[in-house]
Amino acid sequence: MNVLNFVSDFFSDSAHWQGYDGIPTRLSEHLGYTLEALAFAAAIGLPVGLITGHYGRGGNALSLVATAARALPTFGLLVLMTMLIGFGMLPVMIPLVTLAVPPILITTYEAMRSVDPSPVDAARGMGMAETRILFQVELPAALPLILGGLRSAAIQIVSTATIAAYVSLGGLGRYIIDGLYQRDYEKVVGGASLTAGMALATLAVFWAITKVAVSPGVRRSA
Template sequence: MNLFAFLENPENWPGPNGIWARVVEHLIFTGLSVVVAALIAIPLGILIGHTGRGNFLVIGVSNAARAIPTLGLLVLVVTLLSTGTWPVVACLVVLAIPAILTATAAGIQNADREAVHAARALGMTPGQVVSKVEWPLALPLVISGLRSATLQVVATATVAAFVSSGGLGRLLINGQRLQDYPQMFAGAVLVAALAIVLDVVLGAIGWAVGRRARPRGKTAESPAAVPA
């Protein structure tokens, strides 16, 4: 049996149910879920990290999200609402929030205290301290949290197929129903390839952001940067 037969057949790529359409659907699930999770988790993480209050919330949310079975939550949401993109996204958001929230709170809280104290001594407002000092220093760690959340969502978005939604999970479900092992293999390979590509892209962004942040830190610490 040629496991690559489904991928090698050019007829399986175009069309509304083709491989390209499934990849786009999977990316839509992933992108929407991570963006919505970031809009919730990043401001909350900044608030917790800056004030030093609410660390129990970070731990509680992280533990609760890990304990929730994604498939069970997805079936519940679809039963209460309907099938479609947003019920799937809502479930994946729950999975993505903990990694982003934890990384953001830790990044803000662990920002260079000397730089923070210096900013306050210069008369900066709390908002300016966050935007000009803590956030730039925390950004590499925030991107790391986004990277982790994205990988989790890419892998878990395959469950969307269980409630008649799209994505690469359809290849797994259809392949299992038809006992078409090359199609199942294609779904697994494409999910893994998509995860690797997104991981490399976000890793490169994190590396670039971290590299830009380091020279600034060195400049700020150098004697020439301190006024006489």
């Protein structure tokens, strides 16, 4: 039986659409993990990236931190955190946030540094405060790249949040882990297909956000 048959059988089985192990429930759990990890990562990466990018300092240190964070094995970190903390959401959130912070942090910093200095200098010459320059001049121009960093982080989280199933949590990884254990490859392929579909949906969501949040002039120049 080929992959397409596995996919067809998985989605046509009504048992996969109801109950605690149903597709709506697992999608909701996976979405919850993704949004929570993305919120934590954005709360860390965006302020640091905005401030360091605005003042143009700390770029080398940020690169070192981001490189070190990317080098950490996500699954290994999950196992380590589970051994140290125990089961629950926290040992899952730590590796997911660690994975998502570097693209947000580095992209935000580079986005701020890439803003044309002419309007920034003009704003300073007019006596605007640094916070107003940051949020009213630099941020709107840097927004497309910043959203690109958030999009990259979100897709990485969506793809990696399946690890939650390894520590007895839910999400789409439940299909993959349980399917491998039961040798139910229909379930494995179905879980992988749902994860890929959710990643594509994330791309579409950020495309729509960019259309709404970024001004047409900035989009054209970007």
